[in-house]
Amino acid sequence: MPLISPFTTSFGTDVNKDVYVFKLEHNGITAYSESVTDENPFYGSEDNYTVFHIVKQYLAPVVKGLPEPDEFNEQVKFIKGNNMAKASMEMLLYDYYAKANKKSLVDYIGHSRGYANVGISLGMDDINVTLKKIQEALDRGYKRIKVKIMKGKEIGILSAVRDNFPDIVLSADANSDYTEKDFDLIKKIDRYNLVYLEQPLYHDDIIYHSRLAKGLSTPLCLDESITSPEKAQKAFEMGACKVINIKEGRLGGIGNSLKVMGIVKEFKGHVWIGGMLETGIGRSFNVSMASLSDINYPGDTSPNDKYFKNDIVKNPFTMENGTIKPNKGTGIGVEISEEYLKKYTVEEGIIA
Numbered sequence: 001m002p003l004i005s006p007f008t009t010s011f012g013t014d015v016n017k018d019v020y021v022f023k024l025e026h027n028g029i030t031a032y033s034e035s036v037t038d039e040n041p042f043y044g045s046e047d048n049y050t051v052f053h054i055v056k057q058y059l060a061p062v063v064k065g066l067p068e069p070d071e072f073n074e075q076v077k078f079i080k081g082n083n084m085a086k087a088s089m090e091m092l093l094y095d096y097y098a099k100a101n102k103k104s105l106v107d108y109i110g111h112s113r114g115y116a117n118v119g120i121s122l123g124m125d126d127i128n129v130t131l132k133k134i135q136e137a138l139d140r141g142y143k144r145i146k147v148k149i150m151k152g153k154e155i156g157i158l159s160a161v162r163d164n165f166p167d168i169v170l171s172a173d174a175n176s177d178y179t180e181k182d183f184d185l186i187k188k189i190d191r192y193n194l195v196y197l198e199q200p201l202y203h204d205d206i207i208y209h210s211r212l213a214k215g216l217s218t219p220l221c222l223d224e225s226i227t228s229p230e231k232a233q234k235a236f237e238m239g240a241c242k243v244i245n246i247k248e249g250r251l252g253g254i255g256n257s258l259k260v261m262g263i264v265k266e267f268k269g270h271v272w273i274g275g276m277l278e279t280g281i282g283r284s285f286n287v288s289m290a291s292l293s294d295i296n297y298p299g300d301t302s303p304n305d306k307y308f309k310n311d312i313v314k315n316p317f318t319m320e321n322g323t324i325k326p327n328k329g330t331g332i333g334v335e336i337s338e339e340y341l342k343k344y345t346v347e348e349g350i351i352a
């Protein structure tokens, strides 16, 4: 699926979304999910091809027995890692069981405030383009602006943004571009008054983040590093972060995401729901999660039209005053656009 505009992070530029959409049909119920992986393992260690392999070889046969999501998580525990593959199947079962219980996904999960607070994640562009996009985002009511940064470009980007928007709620995401040798450079970020700095160091690190946090007044938010509830526990115990960006895909699904939310609460931290440029299918899971009452910061759950002119769902989200309501209806509540799904499908098959 072509993106409306290229999305550039410290690890590369995306111009298309290449995604596996999963469909489960049983007893007149049709459930959907998607994998948050991309063609390359540049954000984390999984990519579309590893997901397909793990799903086909190990997970789909388990899904065929229709375990409830918690039971599924128990049954696939013996498979190490591969969280994005596991999440795509666990969430398929969440949609299935919400629908089987004739509930919306939020009612099936419980404890929703009824709407998600929404921030925007802006990829790196020419600085004038970024400033224009920020103004547009503010005009649309977004509650937090996040800009992507990378080593050597951070001061240019952040000083231009702060010169033009001195008071906005601003964060920056480095997607693990820095090392422990860059602490002096990273400390210069303190002057831009960010709500948090997201994942400055190695994608799997906690120890150096905790060391960095001691010399920094800007709170740290971890994204890539938090791949399990245990990692979240360790990160808070070590003071490696005050904020966590939850992505169900990275954590292996909704069950683990809820556990992380519990840990954040225990440590009186902050938590929000991130995004991976999802289609309308993945986005509807994210918006439901972002509406849970324990989520206390605006997330990266932009409405569909930030990324796609023609999404594969017929009922895209709309944002009002920086909030989005989860879909009504059962499960994730999306109406699939068979037209665009067909148009963008390059390969189709039955895996179990």
Ligand code: OSB
Pocket (backbone or CB within 6 Å): 043, 121, 173, 175, 223, 274, 275, 276, 277, 278, 300, 301, 302
């Ligand atoms: O680090 O949060 C990230 C997109 C792809 C991979 C990693 C990240 C992102 C985003 C975009 O920041 C979030 C979104 O709008 O979906």
Ligand code: MG
Pocket (backbone or CB within 6 Å): 173, 175, 198, 199, 223, 224, 245, 274
């Ligand atoms: Mg991030």
